[in-house]
Amino acid sequence: MPFARLATATTPTCHIGLGLAAVGRPGYINLGREEDLGEDRSVETLRTRTHELLDAAYAQGVRYFDAARSYGRSEEFLADWLKARPAFGDIVVGSKWGYTYTADWSTDAEKHEVKDHTLAAYERQRAESETLLGDRLDLYQIHSVTPDSPALTDKELHARLAEAAERGLTVGFSTSGPAQADAIRAALAVTVDGEPLFRTVQSTYNALETSAAPALAEAHDAGLTVIVKEGMANGRLAGPHAPEVLREIAEQAGLGCDAVALAVILRQPWAGVVLSGAATTNQLASNLHAAVVDLDDEQLTRLATLVEEPQAYWERRAQLPWH
Numbered sequence: 001m002p003f004a005r006l007a008t009a010t011t012p013t014c015h016i017g018l019g020l021a022a023v024g025r026p027g028y029i030n031l032g033r034e035e036d037l038g039e040d041r042s043v044e045t046l047r048t049r050t051h052e053l054l055d056a057a058y059a060q061g062v063r064y065f066d067a068a069r070s071y072g073r074s075e076e077f078l079a080d081w082l083k084a085r086p087a088f089g090d091i092v093v094g095s096k097w098g099y100t101y102t103a104d105w106s107t108d109a110e111k112h113e114v115k116d117h118t119l120a121a122y123e124r125q126r127a128e129s130e131t132l133l134g135d136r137l138d139l140y141q142i143h144s145v146t147p148d149s150p151a152l153t154d155k156e157l158h159a160r161l162a163e164a165a166e167r168g169l170t171v172g173f174s175t176s177g178p179a180q181a182d183a184i185r186a187a188l189a190v191t192v193d194g195e196p197l198f199r200t201v202q203s204t205y206n207a208l209e210t211s212a213a214p215a216l217a218e219a220h221d222a223g224l225t226v227i228v229k230e231g232m233a234n235g236r237l238a239g240p241h242a243p244e245v246l247r248e249i250a251e252q253a254g255l256g257c258d259a260v261a262l263a264v265i266l267r268q269p270w271a272g273v274v275l276s277g278a279a280t281t282n283q284l285a286s287n288l289h290a291a292v293v294d295l296d297d298e299q300l301t302r303l304a305t306l307v308e309e310p311q312a313y314w315e316r317r318a319q320l321p322w323h
Contacts, residue, residue, distance in 0.1 A: 002092045002138035002170055003200070003225045006273065009090075011061030012291035015266060017094075018057045018065050018284070019229060019275040023050045025072025027107035029320040031235030036279040043073060043105065049279075050077040056281045060288055064092045064273050066202075066227070068143055069125045070099035070113040079132040093136050094200075094227070096174060097125035098143035098151070103322075112322055117142060117151040119160060126164070140164065141172040141202055147182040152190060162192040165199075172200030174229065178310035180204065181215035188222055202227035205271075207237060207246065207264050207303055211310040220270035227273045228265050233313075234320055237261040238283075243306055249299050256286040263293035264303055 006014050022028050026041035037049075054065065067074040075095055082088070098117050103109035122142075129137055142151045151157060151173070165171045175183045180203050190197045201219045203212045205228045216226050232238050237246060242257040250257040265274045278284035295303075308316075 003272065005090055005092055006063055009061075009063060013061035013288050014063055015271070015273055016062055016262070016288060016291060017227070017273045017275045018053060018062050019277045020050060020065070020067045020074035020078060021071050022277050022279040023053060024067065024074025024077060025101065025103065025112075026105055027103060027109070027112060027322040029234050029317070029322055030277065030279070031241050031320070032239065033279070033323055036283070041107070047073070047077050047080065050074070051081050052281055053278060053284060054078070054081045056284055057276075058088065058091070060285070062276075062288070063090055064094065064227075066094045066229075066275055068096035068099065069128060070096075070101045070143065072101055072103075072105070075129060075132045079134075079136070082133070082136050091136075092138050093133060094139035094141065094172075095129050095133065095137060096141045096143035097122055097129065100125075107323055109322075115144065117145070117149050117154075119154060119157045122157060122160065137169065139170040139172055139200060141174050141200060143174055144176040145173045145183045145187060146175070146177050147179050147186055149183070152183075152186050158190060158192050158197055161197060165197070170199050172198050172202065172224075174202035174227075175212070176204060178211070178314045180212040180310075184212060184215035184219055188219060188224075196222065198224060200225045200227060202229055204228075204230040205265060205268075206231045206233045207261055207306045208233050208308050209310060209313045210307050213268070213270075216268075217270045220272070225272040226270050227275065228271050229275050230277070231262050231265050231274055232258055232277060234317060245302050245306065249295070249303065252299075253293060255289050255293060258283070258286050259289035259293055260295070260303075262287055262290035263295060264300070266290055267295070
């Protein structure tokens with residue numbers, strides 16, 4: 001199991017991973033991208049930025065890197081970086097299939113990605129991922145499963161995924177939307193020949209959206225590695241966008257709001273890997289301070305007041321512009 005390498009790592013940052021959603025394509029829904037990326041978002045500029053982030057992350061103890069077919073050229077950028085560093089054998093690489101990138105390197109496309117959880121989509125995207133990442137691909141997840149996803153009921157797809165698992169690929173799923181808990185529990189019930197199919201789950205959890213926590217605890221207890229995404233709520237918990245209580249606690253700690261927000265997640269006993277979505281090396285360095293943040297009960301109680309109703313949270317997320 002590739003995640004055993006993370007479980008036995010000794011660096012504080014080994015449980016923080018780097019996600020490439022924000023740098024693998026010119027447009028995304030994170031707040032503050034104008035300041036983070038500037039106007040030059042050419043392929044080569046973002047390739048260079050991605051490689052700088054990967055170098056900085058590895059140097060500071062990060063060993064899990066997360067991409068997806070729909071994250072523009074994230075797999076390509078990551079593959080180029082890995083090929084230039086063959087000695088980095090302790091890295092765990094994850095990617096996702098189920099969405100196709102359709103923006104053609106534009107920030108104002110009508111559609112940036114199209115969802116397709118069919119067997120045909122899996123076979124096409126698996127071949128694309130393997131062409132780029134080869135045997136460096138450790139984990140392949142279904143991207144953004146919801147309770148109505150055909151990926152939860154397609155027995156032929158399950159059989160193909162189980163075949164991939166038998167050949168050494170870890171198979172998992174990610175979730176999105178207000179019914180994440182239902183999707184997680186439905187996925188936990190999927191079996192092939194009596195054995196659970198999925199070994200990882202990647203879900204949104206942060207100081208504003210905590211509804212998946214009980215189901216993620218169940219997944220952890222069932223033996224799955226839990227990966228947490230969108231810990232910064234697409235920038236809503238960072239810098240000038242952060243709620244006042246988070247800014248106050250960050251000031252008390254002498255750290256950034258981002259470090260405190262990610263520290264809240266790291267303290268969850270079921271959280272195996274928490275993703276940084278940093279777009280700059282300064283953001284990454286600040287994110288990694290989360291590994292040493294110590295929050296007391298009074299601070300945690302105050303942060304708990306930030307929780308929103310899931311429907312409201314996801315409605316607001318859906319309104320964030322791609323830019």
